[in-house]
Amino acid sequence: CTHSFPGALGHLSLPQALVLRKCPLSAEAWGGVESARLTSTEAQVRGLLTTGGTLQLQSPSAAASKAGVMTVMRAMRAGALRRGVALYGFVPPRRGASLHPQTTGTDVRAAAATARGPAMASPAPDAPPRTQHATAGPLDLSDTASVYARTSTGDLVRALVVLCACQIKPLVQHADWLLSMAQRVFGGGLVDFVLKHSFYAHFCAGEDEKAIRPRIEALQGHGVGSILDYAAEADEHASPQRSQSPIQVDVARKYHYEGEAACDAHVDVFLRCIETVHGVSPGGFAAIKLTALGPPALLKRMSTAIEEVRTLFHKFDATSDGVLTTDEFINGYRKFFVETRLGDAFDDQFGLEGLLHSLDPHKTGHIDYVEWSNQLQLEHLPVLTRRCRGTGPLSESVLQDWEMQALVDMSKRIDVLACRASDLGVRLMVDAEQTYFQPAIDNTVFGLQEKYNARTLPSGDPGKITVFNTYQLYLKDAMARLVDDLRRAERKGYFFGAKLVRGAYMVSERQRAEDLGYPSPIHDTLEDTHAAYDEAIKILLDSIAGGEATEFMVASHNQDSVQATLGHMHDLGLPPGCGVHFGQLLGMADHVTFSLGAEGHDVHKYVPYGHVGEVVPYLLRRAQENSAVLGTATTEIGMMQTEIARRFSSGFGTGMAPSR
Secondary structure (H helix, E strand, C coil): CCCCCCCCCCCCCCCCCEEEECCCCCCCCHHHCCCCCCHHHHHHHHHHHCCCCCEECCCCCCHHHHHHHHHHHHHHHCCCCCCCCCEEECCCCCCCCCCCCCHHHHHHHHCCCCCCCCCCCCCCCCCCCCCCCCCCCCCCCCCCCHHCCCCHHHHHHHHHHHHHHHHHHHCCCCCHHHHHHHHHHHHHHHHHHHHHHCHHHHCCCCCCCHHHHHHHHHHHHHEEEEEEECCCCHHHCCCCCCCCCCCCCCCCCCCCCCCHHHHHHHHHHHHHHHHHHHCCCCCEEEEEEEHHHCCCCHHHHHHHHHHHHHHHHHHHHCCCCCCCEEEHHHHHHHHHHHHHHHCCCHCCCCCCCCHHHHCCCCCEEEHHEEEEEEEEHHHHHHHHHCCCCCCHHHHHCCCCHHHHHHHHHHHHHHHHHHHHHHHHHHEEEECCCCCCCHHHHHHHHHHHHHHHHEEECCCCCCCCEEEEEEEEEEECCCCHHHHHHHHHHHHHHECCCEEEEECCHHHHHHHHHHHHCCCCCCCCCHHHHHHHHHHHHCCCCHHCCCCCCCCEEECCCCCHHHHHHHHHHHHHHCCCCCEEEEEEEECCCCCHHHHHHHHEEEEEEEEEECHHHHCCHHHHHHHHHHHHHHHHHHHHHHHHHHHHHHHCCCCCCCCCCCCC
């Protein structure tokens, strides 16, 4: 009794029974659920979710299956139900059909055990059928008619023109100068008009919530969710610098500190972005940057102190094996600190005995860096360094009182955003930045994840994942940090959320290393970066397959990386929706995005919005990135040309979406 039905769910095969674990909902939570005439089955499900409990709902018919699951799906889309849904039971074959080998109760239960959120966008009612596989498989990108089934010919032609223009290196290299000259000659109004109907229309969704809604709905028609980012950059110095090569640029936005009032204003901007996500793409993502919320100089100082704490660990680690024995800790402490009791209870927590007990409370005889960094926080350093035998880098890195107050203020701003995102069921994605900021960013995200990604709430109810950190795998130390952070989340009992990117600051990082005379933090070759990226994906997939509370996003336009991820998922028996997300920028690698959406994967577009004049720096970076990433762009251009030619040769047959 397997049932398949079209509609808002696409084509979904249901097992024999649907089990809903405890996921209580208030009456208010159901207020946003699409109203519908309740069948007896829907009433059962709704009563269960409102009161909490566990119910096994049998599937005597297709109608009953559809009624129950549709109720759950409407709740998920409304943000009322965020986790706790698991499918149980063996799926028997249809009469005359071969046995479906992949799906058993154990398989599906394992896939749902970590209680995923509503990651996939709900397809539009007229969306093409979505394939829902028991396990992931490779994408078929050969059928351009299927890939671009919901893309109008007008949009395809515009995309082709824009991407081809991005391949003209002199045009991209001097784009900012050409724009400036055009504005002087033709006026800003005409230039903005041309941009709005070309590059802006391709890479940006619109100016405000109302304007972006059609683009968001069009993406949902492809089975694609959204990561919203208000892309305005008012600071004129934030525009990318020209280079002798269009490839030699950083492709990420940089905020410039203009005072605490500006940071407060950025909070308002990010709050509007979070609320816009909730309004147009419930369960979606909002992106933020920490350098917009506090003084960059403070982040640098925080990072220096955190790195000195790491350096101290390595000084204690006499055998360099990454783990301190009790003897190594005692010897190291006596070498650098005075162990005399000072009489103050808090002070004495950082004496030899007190600190050893906090680092190894169960007397295992071993201390790793995760436990070390969990216990030695920035606010502890003033007390610890009072015991230093001499002045050195650690004591000099301690934050002053005014810096600690600035840290408190910045933390409050970030907490406001995370709290609002959690309340609205929006996932918050914290962007990575330069290496001299990143330790501070990571340290801040740990605290947010422990609070807002808790597996179990203080009430005893199941938690949810809200905060995702970003890892730039072109950094030589990224893999070690990823493994440490994954272990940290497992020990502290919170959902681990990560976005994996290759990196966006390569040029400035290498230049800074050369200027200051230290080894470059960037991998020496592109092949090393690819290898690190693929290895990070394998580690996180293994974590999911092992039942850990892990979710991550493969944020990449690289077709090989996406296909490799799907291959690993298939090998591990992981289905779409298991906690693996995919992400690409709006206007880039659409052939990959749409194919993933059609296969039922959790895929998202990074969707910037804002007024045309404000997002010009963003548009310039996208042009430069497309010029640099020749392989993916060339593949996409070829596919677009093939599809446009097919449509012209067929006389614009049916199946094409209307022009937006």
